[in-house]
Amino acid sequence: MSESTMATVTTELTGERADLLQVLSNARHFLRFTARDLTDDQARTRTTVSELTVGGLIKHVTSVEEQWRTFILHGKAEMDWDGADFASIPPDVLEAFAREFRTLPEETLDELLAHYAETAARTDEVLADVDLDTIHELPKAPWFTDATWSVRRALLHIVAETAQHSGHADIIRESLDGAKSMG
Template sequence: MDANVPPVPDERSGLLGFLAQQRRVLKHAAYGLTEEQLRATPSASALSVGALLKHVAFTERGWIIRVTGGPEPSGEDSYNQQFDLSESDTLESLLAGLDAAGAETEAAIAEIDDLGRAVPVPDQPWFPKDLKAWSVRWVLLHLIEETARHAGHADIIRESIDGATGIELLAGAENWPPSPWLTPWHPQPPTT
């Protein structure tokens, strides 16, 4: 059930569990969207649910590359392009990309013995210049915070598209039975 993270036996499981849960919550905001709705920007923001899916996967991959000492993304993977949806970006491909980023994170973190290991601070204007490194633990907490923030953005965008709220989408995606206080959301058949 995505409404809560199951009990966790240790810190590593807890951090990965809460990150995975926030990814799933973000995915629920896309549940049942058409390709047109995926790209819709119904609020004052230029963000769409699709752009948020793409950005969160990009961000998580970038941090895990930094954790593992890999090369920094550049060129086509630049910051400005991570929000742009191409014709090949479909709901299916964006969800698969987010799932792949999660699997890469799980695999990378499984190989790290010490969550206190140093991770260099990126050279970006929004990061402190007087700090050389954070820990893997800090990176995982930051990814939870970043993913949760964008899941909230996606909830607002989704509600602006068709009125569906997060709990209704979760209930629909998980096939909860209707109750007096909650009707699970399900895609409506197209009208002709």
């Protein structure tokens, strides 16, 4: 979905739903903007002691958005983890989680950004009509203190993850070549 199409979706909505989708669109924009003009090698480059890279963050945020969109539609049943502690999460699930932060040699930044745009479009379509007050049980995990979340709360989590990782990407990018997303 292009930025102009995303703008059409959010302008057709009103009230809280329009506000939520606009905030998410803005966070997505800054993450994509941070990746502007990077080569594939630059998108894979670590610039801090962290393992994070701009490409890896885009890949992770895409995965997070897909996961929470699934939760919004189906609840925890479609999630690939449900354990009270890290030891109860299957090793292949933990490895898949770690892999989503890495830009693999065969992956290109353009492909990662295209997948992110497709994911955003699907999420926007779901959120245009979904009942924000629907409640789903959360999977058991050491990072949740609640037993349930509303669709609204899951959407706010997508916004928070996107905004947080946009900031991470901005630091990585500025360390890489001095480019800034703002300021």
